[in-house]
Amino acid sequence: MTDNSISQTTESQGSGPDFAPLLRTLKKIGSGLAMLILTFIGLTAVTFIIGRIMPNDPVVAIVGDRASKEVYEAMYIQLGLDKPIWEQYVIFVTNMLQGDFGNSVMTTRPVLEDIKRFFPATLELATLATLVGIIIGVPAGVMAAVRHGTIVDHIVRIIGLLGHSIPVFWLGMVSLLIFYAKLDWVAGPGRIDFFYDGIVDPVTGIILIDSAIAGEWEVFQNAVSHIILPASMLAIYSLAYIARMTRSFMLDQLNQEYVLTARVKGLKEGAVIWHHAFRNVLVQLITIIGLTYASLLEGSVLTETVFAWPGIGQYITSSLFNADMNAVIGGTLVVGVSFVGINMISDMLYRIVDPRAK
Amino acid sequence: MNFPLTFKGLSMAAALAASVAIPMAPASAETPKDTFVIARNTADAITLDPAESFEFTGGRIIANIYERLFFFEPGDLTKLVGGIADSYEFSEDGKKITVKLKSGLTFHSGNPVTAADVAYSLGRAVKLDKTPAFIIKQIGWTAENVDEAVKAIDDTTVEINVLADMSPALVLNLLSSSVASIVDMKEVEAHAVDGDMGYAWLKDHSAGSGAYKLKSWKANELVMLEAFDKFRYGEPPMKRVVIRHVAEPSAQRLLLEKGDVDAAMELTSDQLKGLEGNADVAAKSYPKGYLMYIATNMEHPILSKPKVRDALHYVVDYKGMVGSILDGQYKIHQNFWPSGMWAAATEAPYSYDLDKAKALLAEAGVEEGTKITIDTLNKSPFKEVAQNVQAALGKIGIESEIILSDGKTLWPKYRARKHELIIARWGPDYSDPHSNADAFAHNPDNRFEAKLTGKLTWRNAWDAKGLTELTNEAAAASDPAKREELYAKLQKMVREDSPFTIMFQAIGTFGQRSNVDGFVNGVTSDQAYYWTVTK
Numbered sequence: 037m038t039d040n041s042i043s044q045t046t047e048s049q050g051s052g053p054d055f056a057p058l059l060r061t062l063k064k065i066g067s068g069l070a071m072l073i074l075t076f077i078g079l080t081a082v083t084f085i086i087g088r089i090m091p092n093d094p095v096v097a098i099v100g101d102r103a104s105k106e107v108y109e110a111m112y113i114q115l116g117l118d119k120p121i122w123e124q125y126v127i128f129v130t131n132m133l134q135g136d137f138g139n140s141v142m143t144t145r146p147v148l149e150d151i152k153r154f155f156p157a158t159l160e161l162a163t164l165a166t167l168v169g170i171i172i173g174v175p176a177g178v179m180a181a182v183r184h185g186t187i188v189d190h191i192v193r194i195i196g197l198l199g200h201s202i203p204v205f206w207l208g209m210v211s212l213l214i215f216y217a218k219l220d221w222v223a224g225p226g227r228i229d230f231f232y233d234g235i236v237d238p239v240t241g242i243i244l245i246d247s248a249i250a251g252e253w254e255v256f257q258n259a260v261s262h263i264i265l266p267a268s269m270l271a272i273y274s275l276a277y278i279a280r281m282t283r284s285f286m287l288d289q290l291n292q293e294y295v296l297t298a299r300v301k302g303l304k305e306g307a308v309i310w311h312h313a314f315r316n317v318l319v320q321l322i323t324i325i326g327l328t329y330a331s332l333l334e335g336s337v338l339t340e341t342v343f344a345w346p347g348i349g350q351y352i353t354s355s356l357f358n359a360d361m362n363a364v365i366g367g368t369l370v371v372g373v374s375f376v377g378i379n380m381i382s383d384m385l386y387r388i389v390d391p392r393a394k
Numbered sequence: 395m396n397f398p399l400t401f402k403g404l405s406m407a408a409a410l411a412a413s414v415a416i417p418m419a420p421a422s423a424e425t426p427k428d429t430f431v432i433a434r435n436t437a438d439a440i441t442l443d444p445a446e447s448f449e450f451t452g453g454r455i456i457a458n459i460y461e462r463l464f465f466f467e468p469g470d471l472t473k474l475v476g477g478i479a480d481s482y483e484f485s486e487d488g489k490k491i492t493v494k495l496k497s498g499l500t501f502h503s504g505n506p507v508t509a510a511d512v513a514y515s516l517g518r519a520v521k522l523d524k525t526p527a528f529i530i531k532q533i534g535w536t537a538e539n540v541d542e543a544v545k546a547i548d549d550t551t552v553e554i555n556v557l558a559d560m561s562p563a564l565v566l567n568l569l570s571s572s573v574a575s576i577v578d579m580k581e582v583e584a585h586a587v588d589g590d591m592g593y594a595w596l597k598d599h600s601a602g603s604g605a606y607k608l609k610s611w612k613a614n615e616l617v618m619l620e621a622f623d624k625f626r627y628g629e630p631p632m633k634r635v636v637i638r639h640v641a642e643p644s645a646q647r648l649l650l651e652k653g654d655v656d657a658a659m660e661l662t663s664d665q666l667k668g669l670e671g672n673a674d675v676a677a678k679s680y681p682k683g684y685l686m687y688i689a690t691n692m693e694h695p696i697l698s699k700p701k702v703r704d705a706l707h708y709v710v711d712y713k714g715m716v717g718s719i720l721d722g723q724y725k726i727h728q729n730f731w732p733s734g735m736w737a738a739a740t741e742a743p744y745s746y747d748l749d750k751a752k753a754l755l756a757e758a759g760v761e762e763g764t765k766i767t768i769d770t771l772n773k774s775p776f777k778e779v780a781q782n783v784q785a786a787l788g789k790i791g792i793e794s795e796i797i798l799s800d801g802k803t804l805w806p807k808y809r810a811r812k813h814e815l816i817i818a819r820w821g822p823d824y825s826d827p828h829s830n831a832d833a834f835a836h837n838p839d840n841r842f843e844a845k846l847t848g849k850l851t852w853r854n855a856w857d858a859k860g861l862t863e864l865t866n867e868a869a870a871a872s873d874p875a876k877r878e879e880l881y882a883k884l885q886k887m888v889r890e891d892s893p894f895t896i897m898f899q900a901i902g903t904f905g906q907r908s909n910v911d912g913f914v915n916g917v918t919s920d921q922a923y924y925w926t927v928t929k
Contacts (some may be wrong), residue, residue, distance in 0.1 A: 093806035098440075100448045101805035103525045105845040110523075143613035144441055144597045150613075209644050217648050224654050225645045230431070230616055230636050344640045346615045354437050354614065354641075359802040 056133065066378050072373065079367065079372040080132065082127050087361040095346050097359035098141050101219035128365075136171035137369075138362035142355055147366035150351060157227060158340070162332035164267040169274030170325060176275070177282025181290060182309060186298055192279050199276020206207030208269050208342035215265060223261040266343040268338055274328045281324045289313040319390045326382030333378075334371040424653045428633040430910070430927050433640040433649050434502040434659040437614060443596040444575035446524035451637075453572050453919035455617060458635070460575035460602035461626070463493060463512065463552075466565050466825060468914040468923045474570055474825075478507060478603070478626070480550075488562045488872050492547075500624050501578035502600065502607040509546035514579040514687065516544045517556075518591045526573040529824055533565060534558035559870040561877060567826035572920045577601050605630045605925035614639050619924070630925035645765040650675055650905050654927065657906040657913060663722030666903055676908050679722070681734040683917045684821040685830075686779065686902035690893045692855040694814050697766065698893075701758035703815060706895045708751035709786040719778040720898060727899035729885040730834040731827045734917050737878045738827070739885040742896075752790040762791035769807065770817040772798035780817050780899075800845055809847040811855055819900075820850065825918060827881045828869045834894060835884050836865040854893040 087094075095111050096103075103111075116124055131138065137147035180192035216224045224227065228243060232255045236247045244263070247256040289295065290313055299309045337349035348367055355363035425431045439451040444460055446788035447453060476482075480496040482599030499507035519527050522541040532559025535543050543555040546588040556565050568574065578601035582592035582680045585599070592601070600608035605627070606619035621634040638655060640646050646658035647665045651672060659667075666677035688706055690697035697703070712726045729739040768784060780796045787794050792817070799807070807813055822829040839852035846852035851861075861884060888894060906913060912926040 075718070091804075093802060096806050096809070100525045101809065101847075104528055104848055107523065107525055107527075108845075108847070140420055140613075140739055141440060142437070145613070153612075154614075212645065212648055217652055224652060225640055225642075226638060226650050227615075230618070230638065231426070233616065233618075234610070258411065342645060344638070344642070344645055346612075346639070348615065350641075357800055358437070 071380070075376045076369070077367050080129055081125065081370065083365045083368045084128060084167065084361075085121075087364060088121055088124070090359070094141070094359045094361055137366040140355065140363040140366075141360040142358050147362050151348070151366055151370050152241060154346055154348045154351045154367075156238075157345060158333060158336060158349060160242045161263065161267055161270060161336060161339070161345060162329060163333055164263060165270030165274050166329045166340060167326065168267065168271035169278045169328060172271075173275035173278030174282050174321065177279040178286055178309065178314065180283040181286030184287060184290075189283075190305075192283060196276045196280035196283075197208055199272045200280075202272075204269060204338045206271070207272070208266070208339060211265050211269060212342070222264045223258065224325055225261055225342070227346055228255070228259050229238060264334075266339050266345055269339050269343075270332055270340065274332060277328055278321070282321060285317040285320050286313060287291060289316050312326060315389075319386055322382045322385050326378045330375045330378045333374050339346055417553055423629070425656055426634075427929060428631070429636060430632040430634070430657070430913075430924055430929070431636045431638065431655045432657045432659060433484055433638050433646040433655040435641045436617065436637060436639040437641060439611075439613065439617075440917060441597040442600065442611060443524075443593065444572055444577065445519040445522045445527070445593075446597075447572065448525045450919040451617075454922040455619070455637070456572050456575060457604075457607070457922060458606045458619060458924050459600045459604045459608055460572075460577065461499075461507070461604050462570055462572075462574050462576060464570040466570060466916065466918075468921075468926050474566055477570070478512075478576060481924050482566075484562050489556050490710065491556070491562070493552045493554060493575060495550040495552070497550060499603055499626060501581065501603045502622055503578055503581045505578055505580050506549075507576065507578075507603050508549045509552040510549075511579045512552045512576055513544045513546045514582075515576045517541055517572060518577065518582075519573050522591060522593060526571070526620070526823070529571050529573050530568055532558060533560060533568060539733060559866070561774045561869060561871050563872075563874055563877065564826050564828050564869055567824055567828075571824040576603065578603070605634060606896040609634075621925075625925065627925065631928045632924060635924045647905070650907065653907060656910050657904060659904045661903060661905045663903055666722070666905060669905055674908055675905055676910075678904050678906060678913075678915070680902045680915050681732070681917055682821070682900040682902040683732045683735070685727065685730070685732060685820050685896055686776075686817070686819050686898040687849065688783065688895040688897065689813075689815055689816050689818060689854045691815070693811060694766075695759075696760055696764060697815060699758045699760075700891060701754045702760060703891070703893060703895075705751040705754035705758070705790070708747040708754070709783060709790065710744070710895060710897050711746040711782055711786060712742075712744070714746065715779060715782055716898070719775050719782070721903065722903060723775060724898035724900055726897070728889055730830045730888050730894070730896055731881065732822070732830075732899050732917065733887060735822070735825065735827070737881040739882055739889075741886070741889070743889070746786075748786060748789055750815055751786075753793070760792070763793060764791070765793045765795070767795050767797055768796045768815045768817060769799065769804060769815070771804060771819075772800055776817055776819075783817065808853050811842065811853060822918060827877075828865070831865045831868060831881065831884055834888050834892070835861040837862055849927070850894070856893045858892075861892075 039368050094115060095108055095117065099107050112118060116127060135148065139145065140147050140150050143150050175194050180189040183189055192384040212224065215221045236243065236250045236252050238253050239246050240256055244256060247259055295308060295313055298312050334349065336347060337353050339345065340347040340350040348370065352364060352367035355367060396430055434451065436451045438449040438828060440449055441447050442452055442455055444456045447456055462477040463479045464474050466473070467475050478496055478499055480494045482491050482493045486490055495507065495509060495512070507583050516530060517540045520531060520535045521537045523537065539557065543557055545553045547553050560833055578598070581601040582596060585595035586592045587594055598611050605622055605625045609618040609620045611617045616639060617637040621630045621633045623629040640649060643660045643662055643665060649655045650658040653674070669675045669677055688710070690706070692698040692702055716724060726742050727733055728742045730742055731738045733740055768780050770780045777798055779798070784796055785796045808816060808818065820830070820833060833850045835851065835858055837846065837849055837856060839846060840852060840855060840857040844852065851858045864880060864884055868877055868884060871877040871880060900913060904915065909929050911928045914921070914923045914926055916922065
């Protein structure tokens with residue numbers, strides 16, 4: 037390998053610069069961008085059409101169900117609903133490309149501003165939950181696979197099963213009851229206590245980071261106390277899934293011949309597990325973790341509701357109930373784009389971890 | 395990557411990770427002594443501009459930020475007393491009111507409250523013509539004539555002209571509604587853009603003279619109000635009011651029990667019962683203006699028959715439901731104007747009697763196995779009531795299918811007259827029986843093209859012959875006794891022959907900390923007063 041690479045370098049030095057890797061990277065970026073654009077078109081079209089054929093009425097959402105015919109019709113025209121649907125879509129996309137996602141009926145503010153406010157709250161929650169999921173789930177899954185059939189394995193499997201079958205709503209309420217109401221260990225629903233509200237200027241929108249940047253440690257502590265429970269709830273789900281998948285991937289690898297060969301060669305067990313088996317699992321795990329993270333970004337609605345967490349999940353759901361279509365489309369688009377983004381990142385990581393994929 | 399190679403190492407890593415879940419900060423403290431903290435689902439709040447707001451949360455906040463000419467003060471919610479009006483005088487023909495303002499009042503900005511502000515505010519609401527504008531437009535005002543109709547004579551005198559045929563009492567009641575709130579003209583105009591009369595700005599800012607000014611509003615998060623030291627009754631005891639958006643009632647209950655909030659507004663009757671025995675918390679109930687009713691579409695060949703409509707009065711298990719699924723949330727009420735309000739009828743002649751209902755159906759010639767649909771809201775207790783009615787209908791030979799929808803789907807369907815039988819709710823828009831008479835007994839044009847969608851009569855394709863004229867007469871009657879008599883008559887007529895079977899009146903419930911005193915939560919949404927609260 038080493039000799040080869042030296043000779044390659046020498047060769048390329050001799051024949052001028054090699055543009056191939058650069059071209060490959062550009063091609064990848066290009067296809068990634070194309071993917072993003074396609075996603076954008078697909079998402080806007082589908083959400084827009086669903087929004088328009090849904091039986092709820094965006095005009096009633098704004099003017100209320102008691103408005104007069106005149107008020108109703110004026111709003112109908114103001115929303116552009118008198119135009120053909122394709123024209124509405126073109127106007128909508130044109131505005132969106134100029135950064136105008138329209139105003140939300142519910143919050144009356146531009147949708148983009150709302151997203152800037154609600155999305156970091158979800159990002160904060162989902163990131164923390166995924167991190168905990170990785171830190172606990174991966175070692176637990178590996179342990180379960182290595183000690184296959186033992187008590188460790190059973191415990192991990194049971195946790196995996198419970199994590200996927202206990203309703204989050206119930207678990208959230210019970211955890212609030214125990215850790216907040218009875219034991220007084222953590223703060224209750226909400227993202228921060230109201231008397232800390234507004235102390236820290238939003239830089240990233242993520243309170244933990246913003247308060248740390250500002251050096252407001254009391255605010256930081258309060259934010260931590262608030263996020264522990266909801267993040268733990270989501271973490272249970274992510275770690276259950278990650279542990280289950282890690283276990284299954286590892287089991288698969290540990291039964292391979294190369295593991296046996298390595299052991300026969302006299303390699304230490306730790307080296308066999310981590311340097312050989314786990315290295316091969318890592319590639320698959322990256323995909324799983326990416327998917328978990330993406331699903332936490334879109335699927336934490338129930339957790340956000342129980343914990344009064346002002347995140348994008350709650351925003352999209354209540355927008356749907358309020359027929360607030362600009363908000364629904366804007367919110368969905370952000371979630372969709374982050375989905376694609378996370379996929380792209382895991383794809384890149386995948387290539388870094390597994391040189392064969394290059 | 396540097397992973398621990400042993401199981402000991404692995405366990406340490408796991409323990410380290412688990413420590414993330416161990417509490418790092420103490421739980422939050424009790425609410426500050428001078429702050430009233432409320433947990434409430436504020437998802438309905440769209441705007442805090444009084445000319446546009448028509449939602450419950452918005453109405454409550456506006457009632458504490460703005461003053462009106464006339465107000466239902468917390469001391470007696472059935473009696474209209476002066477808000478910022480010091481006195482008023484009707485002309486002999488009842489067509490002109492001369493209102494004298496209290497002196498020395500100021501807005502939050504420091505500007506004095508003048509007659510010009512009153513004229514501007516009422517004119518602004520009419521000209522912006524948002525949903526609640528219809529309330530004061532009934533006085534005959536239009537964008538063209540309102541400047542002439544409402545005039546400032548001098549700094550403290552306003553002349554109000556009544557351009558419709560309308561009872562003076564009704565005019566005063568209309569002027570006590572949220573849409574007639576008085577805004578600070580100078581402040582609003584300073585923030586106007588392209589002649590929008592501050593419409594864009596006032597959605598999330600305040601320019602009033604009420605007990606509180608709006609400090610911040612973060613939709614779906616919290617609303618913060620700050621006491622106004624020059625308020626008409628002096629600075630309120632609570633320096634701050636914080637309304638936290640907590641959608642989930644169970645979470646509201648936990649916050650209340652822990653003392654993180656002083657009041658929780660959406661506790662169910664079950665949860666309130668669960669609070670019994672906790673000396674720190676008190677359960678409260680109050681009459682609400684909401685009515686739950688059944689309505690039939692008069693375009694339906696069977697449901698429109700008088701005997702079928704009469705039969706519906708007897709398929710409702712009023713007592714049974716109030717004693718079970720509606721326990722503590724609703725009481726029996728069979729008239730279109732809610733009890734607790736002036737001129738409300740209290741007769742409740744109907745009871746659960748399936749034999750009688752069956753006999754009425756037979757008289758109407760309805761065949762066994764007739765199929766109908768019941769539309770209702772997809773939430774409690776509407777779906778449970780629908781199931782109860784469905785079961786009763788089944789027993790008398792009518793097969794029904796329940797269609798559950800959320801409000802944003804159900805109301806457009808109702809407005810388009812596409813329902814058959816519907817179980818719905820209605821609450822008054824302002825504190826005068828005309829508010830509901832206009833909905834339940836008034837329909838000047840029953841044609842589909844007329845689209846009088848704000849009226850329940852029209853939505854059910856009921857022409858309300860005779861009642862429409864009587865509603866007009868009641869609205870115009872200047873003698874209160876005569877008005878009361880006419881509303882009694884109207885309520886009886888609707889009860890006996892209309893597409894409506896009015897069943898229940900809502901009872902509002904909420905929980906508050908036992909150290910809270912003086913919180914008044916009135917019949918309508920804009921009768922919630924924070925400035926009387928002490929702790």
